[in-house]
Amino acid sequence: MSLKGKAAAIGIGELKPxxxxxxxxxxxxxxxxxxxxxxxxxxxxxxxDGFLVGMPFSDPGMIxxxxxxxxxxxxxxxxxxxxxxxxxxAGMIWRAAAAIDAGMCNAVLCVVADLNRAGDQRxxxxxxxxxxxxxxxxxxxxxxxxMIAHRHMFxxxxxxxxxxxxxVDQRANALNNPLATFNDKPxxxxxxxxxxxxxxxxxxxxxVSPVSGGAAVIVASADVAKRAKHPPVWxxxxxxxxxxxxxxxxxxxxxxPIKPAAxxxxxxxxxxPKDMDFVCPYDCYTITVIVTLEDAxxxxxxxxxxxxxxxxxxxxxxxxxxxxxxQLSFGQPGLAGGMSHVTEAIRQLMGRGGKRxxxxxxxxxxxxxxxxxxxxxxxxxxxxx
Amino acid sequence: MSDYIKPxxxxxxxxxxxxxxxxxxxxxxxxxxACKAFIYYPRDxxxxxxxxxLEWRPVSGRGKVYSYTVVxxxxxxxxxxxxxxxxIVQLDEGPRMxxxxxxxxxxxxxxxxxxxxxxxxxxxxxLVKFKPx
Ligand SMILES: [Zn+2]
Numbered sequence: 349m350s351l352k353g354k355a356a357a358i359g360i361g362e363l364k365p366x367x368x369x370x371x372x373x374x375x376x377x378x379x380x381x382x383x384x385x386x387x388x389x390x391x392x393x394x395x396x397d398g399f400l401v402g403m404p405f406s407d408p409g410m411i412x413x414x415x416x417x418x419x420x421x422x423x424x425x426x427x428x429x430x431x432x433x434x435x436x437x438a439g440m441i442w443r444a445a446a447a448i449d450a451g452m453c454n455a456v457l458c459v460v461a462d463l464n465r466a467g468d469q470r471x472x473x474x475x476x477x478x479x480x481x482x483x484x485x486x487x488x489x490x491x492x493x494x495m496i497a498h499r500h501m502f503x504x505x506x507x508x509x510x511x512x513x514x515x516v517d518q519r520a521n522a523l524n525n526p527l528a529t530f531n532d533k534p535x536x537x538x539x540x541x542x543x544x545x546x547x548x549x550x551x552x553x554x555x556v557s558p559v560s561g562g563a564a565v566i567v568a569s570a571d572v573a574k575r576a577k578h579p580p581v582w583x584x585x586x587x588x589x590x591x592x593x594x595x596x597x598x599x600x601x602x603x604x605p606i607k608p609a610a611x612x613x614x615x616x617x618x619x620x621p622k623d624m625d626f627v628c629p630y631d632c633y634t635i636t637v638i639v640t641l642e643d644a645x646x647x648x649x650x651x652x653x654x655x656x657x658x659x660x661x662x663x664x665x666x667x668x669x670x671x672x673x674x675q676l677s678f679g680q681p682g683l684a685g686g687m688s689h690v691t692e693a694i695r696q697l698m699g700r701g702g703k704r705x706x707x708x709x710x711x712x713x714x715x716x717x718x719x720x721x722x723x724x725x726x727x728x729x730x731x732x733x
Numbered sequence: 734m735s736d737y738i739k740p741x742x743x744x745x746x747x748x749x750x751x752x753x754x755x756x757x758x759x760x761x762x763x764x765x766x767a768c769k770a771f772i773y774y775p776r777d778x779x780x781x782x783x784x785x786x787l788e789w790r791p792v793s794g795r796g797k798v799y800s801y802t803v804v805x806x807x808x809x810x811x812x813x814x815x816x817x818x819x820x821i822v823q824l825d826e827g828p829r830m831x832x833x834x835x836x837x838x839x840x841x842x843x844x845x846x847x848x849x850x851x852x853x854x855x856x857x858x859x860l861v862k863f864k865p866x
Binding site (some may be wrong): 489 | 739740741743744745774801802803804805807817819820821829830831832833838843844860862
């Protein structure tokens with residue numbers, strides 16, 4: 349049993365992130381991007397019979413999917429919250445394909461949106477994290493990724509300049525993305541390294557900025573995809589894996605669960621990393637991209653720093669990576685940050701990349717990453733020519 | 734009343750022996766006889782073999798810094814009182830612990846040997862921290 353070619357992404361909706369949300373609500377933003385995605389797919393709301401939604405930090409609650417579906421007037425045959433952190437959006441895509449393949453539904457709305465206000469605080473909410481992490485100040489994601497970066501530098505000699513280059517090349521991509529939060533001026537390696545140190549060894553410009561926004565994707569059966577306005581983007585492979593929640597208890601902090609997730613995705617697709625025309629790895633921090641490229645098999649373990657140093661990660665480069673700017677330049681509107689990698693891959697494969705279109709883009713790799721390198725979802729997507 | 738404003742652990746029935754030992758300035762971890770391995774944080778069952786026959790045993794309190802960061806800007810207001818060293822310490826007995834290192838940040842290195850100390854942060858509350866060995 350495989351999901352290869354069983355369903356396609358046929359429509360997207362995405363907001364330019366807001367630095368301050370004003371009167372916006374998470375449900376309001378979800379409705380907006382849902383309407384945009386349904387129209388983009390060439391469907392009507394009543395065509396939607398599956399509903400996967402992310403729970404917003406700003407308006408959480410139990411029994412969330414039915415409540416949101418009621419607000420939007422949806423009558424889904426399959427509905428769920430997907431709660432695997434930043435991997436939720438990528439996780440929604442294969443879950444939608446699986447539900448379609450199982451005959452449960454035909455057109456799934458995958459939607460995420462959230463609000464972030466200046467000064468918002470994040471505290472761990474699961475009891476073991478409140479008990480064994482929070483008292484020592486292991487609160488929020490910054491600390492865990494900083495410790496990954498230090499260990500990576502120690503084991504493999506990864507350099508600060510190499511990590512900074514990820515942010516620099518992705519910014520060059522963002523300059524061609526009108527939706528990106530930071531798209532007004534280029535960044536240099538010295539800009540990154542002279543930005544404020546937040547959690548050693550990570551500087552301010554190596555860390556995502558919380559913003560508000562939303563994004564949606566419609567995943568449909570082959571039958572529905574025939575009616576789509578744009579070229580369908582087929583799900584060829586998917587893989588998911590987790591082996592820890594808090595990084596302290598991971599088997600290794602420099603080798604992530606991306607490896608088994610990516611291996612499963614490439615195996616299902618019958619393809620290899622070298623076949624990809626571009627990649628969209630989750631980038632909450634610069635180090636995340638380096639670890640992802642290693643564990644997904646684009647370079648050897650420990651060589652990620654050298655790899656990003658030696659390759660041009662821009663849309664016109666030899667290794668196009670996060671052509672929308674990544675979340676580092678796009679901003680992180682809660683879970684919609686993770687959806688930005690999915691929407692960008694779909695845009696590139698549909699040939700809607702505008703000024704940042706990768707030439708002859710037929711195959712793309714997406715990775716979604718939750719928590720501190722915890723939940724991982726890899727996708728291989730294809731545009732058939 | 735204590736003026737300590739940082740989060741304090743609320744022991745569960747599972748973890749109470751760990752925190753009670755810490756209050757006596759002893760480091761005790763659960764040991765799985767089947768796996769011949771120590772476990773941290775406390776569990777009802779061994780996360781490897783899923784056995785529930787676990788025994789509390791003292792450990793050396795010695796280990797190495799597996800990784801660390803200096804938190805210069807905290808994500809939580811209760812830690813806004815200045816930079817602190819957050820670390821993962823790997824004990825000589827194997828398990829890794831999230832902790833703090835009491836040392837000037839510029840002296841902390843990955844792989845540095847450390848030894849446990851007990852920080853009585855508030856009445857009835859002792860945290861398990863480390864300092865250079
Ligand atoms: Zn065991």
